[in-house]
Amino acid sequence: MRYVLRRLGFYLIAAWVSLTLNFFIPRLMPGDPASAVFARFKGMLNPEALSALREAFGFTNEPLHAQYLTYLQHLFRGDLGISVVRFPTPVSDVIGESLKWTLLLAGTAVVFAFALGTLLGIVAAWRRGGWLDSIAPPALIFLGAFPYFWLAMLLLYVFGFLFGWFPLRSAHADGLTPGFDWAFVSSVGTHLVLPGLTIVAASLGGWMLSMRNTMIGVLAEDYISMAQAKGLSQRRIMLHYAARNALLPSVTGFGMALGFVLSGSLLTEIVFSYPGQGYLLLQAVQNQDYPLMQGLFLAITFAVLVANWFVDIAYVWLDPRTRSQ
Amino acid sequence: MPEPLLSIRNLRVEYLTPNGPVRAVDNVSFDVGAGEVFGLAGESGCGKSTLALAALRLLPPPALITGGEVLFEGKDILGMDDAALASFRWRKISLVFQSAMNALNPVLTVGAQICDVIEKHERVTRAQALERSAELLRLMGIDSTRLRSYPHQLSGGMRQRVVIAIALALKPPMMFMDEPTTALDVVVQREIMQQIAELKRELGFSILFITHDLSLMVEFSDRIGILYAGKLVELSDAKSLFEKPRHPYTRGLMASFPAVRGPRRRLDGISGSPPDMLHPPEGCRFHPRCSEAIPRCRSTRPPLLRVAPDAEVACHLYPAEARRP
Amino acid sequence: MLVNDDETMGYRRTLKQKPRGLWGQLLQNKKATFGLCIVLAFVVLALLSPLLVRDPSAFLAVPLAPPSGEYWLGTTGQGQDVFAQTLYGARTSLWVGFSVGVAVIVIGTSVGLAAGYFGGLVDDVLTTLINVFLIMPGLPLAVVLAAYLPAGPLTLAFVLIVTSWSWHARVVRAQTLSLRHKDFVNAAIVGGESHTRIMFLEILPNMTSLIVSGFIGATVYAIGAQVGLEFLGLGDVSVVTWGTNLYWAANNQALLTESWWTIVPTGLAIALTGFALVMINFAIDEVTNPRLKSESAWAEALRAAEVAPGFSTPVIRSKDA
Numbered sequence: 001m002r003y004v005l006r007r008l009g010f011y012l013i014a015a016w017v018s019l020t021l022n023f024f025i026p027r028l029m030p031g032d033p034a035s036a037v038f039a040r041f042k043g044m045l046n047p048e049a050l051s052a053l054r055e056a057f058g059f060t061n062e063p064l065h066a067q068y069l070t071y072l073q074h075l076f077r078g079d080l081g082i083s084v085v086r087f088p089t090p091v092s093d094v095i096g097e098s099l100k101w102t103l104l105l106a107g108t109a110v111v112f113a114f115a116l117g118t119l120l121g122i123v124a125a126w127r128r129g130g131w132l133d134s135i136a137p138p139a140l141i142f143l144g145a146f147p148y149f150w151l152a153m154l155l156l157y158v159f160g161f162l163f164g165w166f167p168l169r170s171a172h173a174d175g176l177t178p179g180f181d182w183a184f185v186s187s188v189g190t191h192l193v194l195p196g197l198t199i200v201a202a203s204l205g206g207w208m209l210s211m212r213n214t215m216i217g218v219l220a221e222d223y224i225s226m227a228q229a230k231g232l233s234q235r236r237i238m239l240h241y242a243a244r245n246a247l248l249p250s251v252t253g254f255g256m257a258l259g260f261v262l263s264g265s266l267l268t269e270i271v272f273s274y275p276g277q278g279y280l281l282l283q284a285v286q287n288q289d290y291p292l293m294q295g296l297f298l299a300i301t302f303a304v305l306v307a308n309w310f311v312d313i314a315y316v317w318l319d320p321r322t323r324s325q
Numbered sequence: 326m327p328e329p330l331l332s333i334r335n336l337r338v339e340y341l342t343p344n345g346p347v348r349a350v351d352n353v354s355f356d357v358g359a360g361e362v363f364g365l366a367g368e369s370g371c372g373k374s375t376l377a378l379a380a381l382r383l384l385p386p387p388a389l390i391t392g393g394e395v396l397f398e399g400k401d402i403l404g405m406d407d408a409a410l411a412s413f414r415w416r417k418i419s420l421v422f423q424s425a426m427n428a429l430n431p432v433l434t435v436g437a438q439i440c441d442v443i444e445k446h447e448r449v450t451r452a453q454a455l456e457r458s459a460e461l462l463r464l465m466g467i468d469s470t471r472l473r474s475y476p477h478q479l480s481g482g483m484r485q486r487v488v489i490a491i492a493l494a495l496k497p498p499m500m501f502m503d504e505p506t507t508a509l510d511v512v513v514q515r516e517i518m519q520q521i522a523e524l525k526r527e528l529g530f531s532i533l534f535i536t537h538d539l540s541l542m543v544e545f546s547d548r549i550g551i552l553y554a555g556k557l558v559e560l561s562d563a564k565s566l567f568e569k570p571r572h573p574y575t576r577g578l579m580a581s582f583p584a585v586r587g588p589r590r591r592l593d594g595i596s597g598s599p600p601d602m603l604h605p606p607e608g609c610r611f612h613p614r615c616s617e618a619i620p621r622c623r624s625t626r627p628p629l630l631r632v633a634p635d636a637e638v639a640c641h642l643y644p645a646e647a648r649r650p
Numbered sequence: 651m652l653v654n655d656d657e658t659m660g661y662r663r664t665l666k667q668k669p670r671g672l673w674g675q676l677l678q679n680k681k682a683t684f685g686l687c688i689v690l691a692f693v694v695l696a697l698l699s700p701l702l703v704r705d706p707s708a709f710l711a712v713p714l715a716p717p718s719g720e721y722w723l724g725t726t727g728q729g730q731d732v733f734a735q736t737l738y739g740a741r742t743s744l745w746v747g748f749s750v751g752v753a754v755i756v757i758g759t760s761v762g763l764a765a766g767y768f769g770g771l772v773d774d775v776l777t778t779l780i781n782v783f784l785i786m787p788g789l790p791l792a793v794v795l796a797a798y799l800p801a802g803p804l805t806l807a808f809v810l811i812v813t814s815w816s817w818h819a820r821v822v823r824a825q826t827l828s829l830r831h832k833d834f835v836n837a838a839i840v841g842g843e844s845h846t847r848i849m850f851l852e853i854l855p856n857m858t859s860l861i862v863s864g865f866i867g868a869t870v871y872a873i874g875a876q877v878g879l880e881f882l883g884l885g886d887v888s889v890v891t892w893g894t895n896l897y898w899a900a901n902n903q904a905l906l907t908e909s910w911w912t913i914v915p916t917g918l919a920i921a922l923t924g925f926a927l928v929m930i931n932f933a934i935d936e937v938t939n940p941r942l943k944s945e946s947a948w949a950e951a952l953r954a955a956e957v958a959p960g961f962s963t964p965v966i967r968s969k970d971a
Contacts, residue, residue, distance in 0.1 A: 157905050285882050341951060389964060
């Protein structure tokens with residue numbers, strides 16, 4: 001329990017650092033977001049709009065610390081500014097819509113990839129020298145060396161265009177109203193396959209190798225040879241003695257890799273025009289929609305922090321040494 | 326003389342290192358009778374642990390058994406397949422490891438680790454296994470509520486007792502103990518050794534007792550074998566060894582231990598260091614460190630010869646009464 | 651350790667004649683040589699590309715022409731030579747990748763050493779800093795930073811350094827902690843050596859493989875992340891890099907027009923380079939942690955004696971038994 005609370009404290013610090021970075025970055029950089037936006041809407045906005053924009057961006061004439069406090073106040077009210085791309089929708093609304101799709105895609109893909117990779121890693125270490133140990137890792141690593149979006153394009157082309165087995169874009173077929181009926185759910189499902197597969201293919205090698213190496217380290221421990229000396233079945237030894245211990249550093253590694261894999265999944269969304277945060281990020285960049293960009297930065301970062309906190313809780317459940325102090 | 330329980334004949338064990346083969350155990354033979362305590366002594370790296378683990382086929386790659394027999398109750402362990410070994414292990418010979426903290430699985434409770442070996446080898450219900458586990462703990466002086474504890478929640482002495490309790494679980498006719506008390510402080514050490522001696526008197530099992538602590542060994546063993554650089558250099562009953570050590574190495578070992586009582590004398594160690602096992606010395610392996618070496622020692626390996634009814638030595642200084650055993 | 655620790659000490663003593671250290675062993679390792687060859691090949695091609703190929707930015711030919719005798723890898727949506735672009739792209743992509751790698755190990759090593767060596771408050775503050783940057787996802791931060799800075803390789807390099815220095819710092823810190831209380835360090839302290847000397851001249855040399863490994867890892871990350879950011883449009887799209895090649899290919903509807911040649915070569919180049927670098931890292935892992943290497947001599951002996959490896963020590967009786 002204390003461990004979990006300590007970790008929460010850390011995540012709060014990390015969140016604060018992100019908030020503060022988010023505040024300072026625009027102010028440290030050459031160039032002024034308000035002017036950039038103004039220039040973009042050149043001719044369509046009058047000069048007074050420039051100062052209005054500046055204010056909207058929080059670039060007032062107040063001293064810096066006052067601006068910071070105003071910024072924090074806005075943040076706690078959930079006010080992230082107005083989006084340029086979807087003018088005049090507030091950024092928080094724009095993000096809110098897309099967040100669920102990213103969570104769905106990244107959530108299911110990452111969990112599936114981790115589970116599968118871990119399983120493969122266990123078997124690879126169990127049967128050392130077998131094909132799973134010698135051929136699969138380099139092959140999967142090579143696969144993972146391709147950029148996520150490149151694999152996405154490959155899968156989209158082959159299975160979407162050529163074979164036509166799966167849809168080419170979006171999270172579900174147009175015209176379907178969201179609901180928990182079979183039509184909608186199955187549509188969501190088929191639209192998840194290709195992007196999900198991309199993420200799995202790109203990250204599987206990493207998960208597998210990591211678990212395999214951890215297992216090999218664990219298999220050299222004395223309690224494994226004691227288990228062998230007890231005449232226990234190989235299955236029991238591999239699962240309850242080796243894997244259960246190897247899972248601990250593996251879960252820790254999962255938390256740390258989460259941000260990285262999420263970044264890859266965001267790029268994947270773009271290729272499939274999947275309406276998540278990644279797709280939104282592209283639009284924000286293309287349109288110099290700074291409020292949206294910054295809003296996305298905060299939203300994605302906070303999502304990763306929360307996910308990590310859940311991973312920590314899972315870790316406590318797995319490792320009895322963290323429970324009793 | 327009744328058939329020995331354990332009979333090791335001409336055992337040879339090699340490690341195939343990247344730099345070449347290392348013969349860790351070279352042509353070692355000795356017997357252990359029922360109810361006997363056989364002590365195996367030698368300095369670090371001499372091969373005693375390797376020997377014990379090799380006898381049970383527990384050495385991981387790159388270890389290889391390259392010759393000899395290990396007969397237990399007449400059956401050759403070296404000829405058994407994995408299934409026969411799994412059935413044989415723990416039931417006939419159990420193991421007590423040096424470091425209980427490392428020998429116990431951190432994520433399983435003490436109860437689980439005692440029960441799993443009972444359930445593997447005998448047809449019992451979970452409840453019966455738990456009952457027996459509780460009994461075993463009580464036998465070692467541990468409260469049965471500790472069945473639900475994890476290893477990290479126990480003190481060092483308690484953990485070692487748990488490891489011994491697990492070793493007794495199937496009431497095997499023989500136990501291998503590899504430095505069972507080295508990791509503990511002297512007081513606890515004494516308690517545990519006394520407890521082991523008591524249990525042995527009650528249950529009548531034999532012990533292969535491995536340690537580098539010669540004084541402990543002499544007090545506790547019936548017969549003792551001294552190992553140097555993978556070869557047996559002296560084999561005799563404990564009392565004779567203590568009163569009349571023959572091999573220069575044995576004498577060096579004896580002289581390395583201070584007597585608590587009696588006149589103070591200078592402590593002599595054994596000069597030099599253990600040989601490079603990749604390229605051991607020609608002739609007698611000990612000759613570079615031996616103060617009594619004769620020219621013959623450099624060229625010819627001394628065989629293990631019986632020099633008295635209860636003593637065998639491998640040393641050229643003792644050829645006179647020699648008769649091959 | 652499986653066998654009593656003392657046994658392995660004896661066994662390890664026999665390995666005293668360890669060959670020429672890290673580099674010698676690496677050159678004997680198949681994975682390392684494979685990786686090194688490929689990386690070197692790319693570097694050489696990148697350096698020589700102005701001499702080998704046409705101007706990649708010139709709008710020379712029929713757009714979206716498939717590979718032919720004249721244009722080995724076809725042309726882009728703007729009639730540019732794909733082969734030239736693929737080779738030229740290596741120049742900036744590799745240059746930024748390696749530079750970021752160097753910067754990351756310089757910064758990461760310094761921070762890691764300081765945190766591990768000084769301990770106390772310094773360590774607490776630095777560790778929190780490291781962990782915060784470690785846990786923040788790279789892409790969103792990179793996007794925000796890159797959006798406010800002028801587009802180009804320099805910006806990308808800066809952004810990549812900020813988002814990746816912490817991993818190496820953490821690793822170095824852990825290693826420094828384990829070395830901190832060793833005798834040779836204490837001796838140096840007692841001997842009056844300055845802190846900087848101790849950190850960089852006493853402790854650091856014991857971490858060479860870690861540093862090399864970190865450099866390679868940072869480079870791999872940098873190349874990949876760079877490509878990703880450029881794909882988003884945050885690079886300078888007028889500079890020919892692997893990332894901008896893919897950006898333009900996507901923008902020119904590569905999939906719709908089925909012009910696979912605008913995408914595949916660059917993708918393959920990125921993957922091969924990344925894969926080669928990772929292989930070198932594997933080799934380093936194997937050399938420094940022999941457990942990971944499959945026990946080849948042992949497996950060979952078993953195969954020769956036609957004994958299947960099981961879960962117990964095999965028995966192969968030698969002829970002179």
